[in-house]
Amino acid sequence: MTEQKLKYRRVLLKISGEALAGDAHRGLNFEIIGQVCDVIKRCVQDGLQVGIVVGGGNFWRGLKDGGDRMQRVRADHMGMLATVINALALADCLEQRGVPARVMTAVEMERIAEPYIRDKAVQHLEHGRVVIFGCGTGNPFFSTDTGAVLRAVEIGADVILLAKNIDGVYSADPMKDPSAVRYETITFDEVLAKHLGVMDTTATSLSMDNHMPIIVFALKDPENIYRVAAGEHIGTTVKEEL
Numbered sequence: 670m671t672e673q674k675l676k677y678r679r680v681l682l683k684i685s686g687e688a689l690a691g692d693a694h695r696g697l698n699f700e701i702i703g704q705v706c707d708v709i710k711r712c713v714q715d716g717l718q719v720g721i722v723v724g725g726g727n728f729w730r731g732l733k734d735g736g737d738r739m740q741r742v743r744a745d746h747m748g749m750l751a752t753v754i755n756a757l758a759l760a761d762c763l764e765q766r767g768v769p770a771r772v773m774t775a776v777e778m779e780r781i782a783e784p785y786i787r788d789k790a791v792q793h794l795e796h797g798r799v800v801i802f803g804c805g806t807g808n809p810f811f812s813t814d815t816g817a818v819l820r821a822v823e824i825g826a827d828v829i830l831l832a833k834n835i836d837g838v839y840s841a842d843p844m845k846d847p848s849a850v851r852y853e854t855i856t857f858d859e860v861l862a863k864h865l866g867v868m869d870t871t872a873t874s875l876s877m878d879n880h881m882p883i884i885v886f887a888l889k890d891p892e893n894i895y896r897v898a899a900g901e902h903i904g905t906t907v908k909e910e911l
Contacts, residue, residue, distance in 0.1 A: 676900035678795060681821035682709075683814065683828045688888045690727035690869050697727065697758055704891040709746050709799060713768055718794040719854040720824055721801045722817035723759060729816040745809035749776060750787040752813060756803040757781070767799040774817070775807025787823050794824065814872035822879045829876070829883045830897055831868070836887035837905035838867050854906045869908060876907070895897025 690873070691698035709719055728751035735744025744750070762769040771793050772782035782803060783789070793800045805816035812832075820827045841849040848882035860867050867873060867885060876883055884893060886893045886904030897903050 674715040675712065675717050675835045675895075675898045677827040678716060679720070679824065679826050680828055680830050680898060681720045681722065681817055681826040682832060682894065683817040683826065684721065684723045684832050684888065685834065686724040686727035686751065688834055689755055689758070690725070695727055696754070699758075699762070701891075702758060702762050704890070705894070706759065706766055706768070708894045709763065709896055710766050710768045713799060717898055718797075719799045720794060720820060720826065721756075721759065721799060721803065722805075722820055723752055723755040723803075723811055724813040725749070725755060726756060726905060727751075727752075742809040749804040749807070752805060753778070753782065753803040753892060757790060758799040758878055759800075759801050763799055770801060771798050772801045772803055774854075775802070775804040780835055790820075791824055800824075812869050812872060814868035816878070818868075818875045818881060821881055822875070825833045826881070829863060829881060830894065831883050831885045832888035832894065833885060834887065834889070835885075836889075836903075837885050838907065840865075842866075852905045853902065854908065857907060857909060860907060866889070867905075874906075876908065882909075 674788045689702055690696055691701045699858045712719055715770050725748050728763050729747050735764055756772045760772050763770040771791055773785040775785050777784045790800050802820050805811060805813045806819055838855055841850040843849040857873055860873055884904055884906050886897055893903055
């Protein structure tokens with residue numbers, strides 16, 4: 670591994686499942702996944718330790734897709750399995766590019782992935798392997814955003830890179846309100862008080878309580894991952910104090 674060139678030593682990258690589907694919004698778009706993995710490869714080559722949490726919304730969203738038609742716990746378990754499909758796809762794409770990757774799941778499925786053990790995950794990261802965390806927290810009623818914050822805190826990440834379909838945090842939904850303003854920086858307290866859709870309240874509170882900053886940016890241009898890791902001011906930074 671080369672000498673550290675980027676701003677951070679270790680990051681937790683959160684990618685939504687929908688972002689991996691592209692315009693189809695369902696399934697996997699391997700062109701997009703390949704572009705993302707190309708950038709992650711550059712980050713690793715430049716000394717960055719990368720953990721990834723990926724959502725499963727391109728296959729199944731427990732609360733939305735299950736709705737009142739099935740038991741919530743079972744619907745959330747289906748969502749956990751969806752995240753593993755995405756994690757395996759990312760791992761395969763990285764390994765095709767010569768980047769060692771490990772999938773670790775919060776729910777044991779030993780023939781498919783390693784069980785999540787914090788010390789083992791850190792060991793992988795320190796050896797230059799990308800670690801992809803599946804199944805969220807392993808518990809129903811918690812989002813993969815909360816899973817991302819939990820893993821970031823556990824592995825001692827410097828920051829959460831929250832790659833979304835929108836280029837930051839806005840004062841309102843920019844798709845519905847043309848006057849919506851994008852924040853360059855905002856505090857956790859403001860996000861919670863204004864009910865801004867960065868992450869769900871559980872994930873936001875967990876970040877705030879553990880002093881874990883979040884940078885929200887658009888994955889539409891995968892190069893943004895590298896730019897943010899290099900310290901460029903892209904998107905919105907959510908932190909304790911401005």
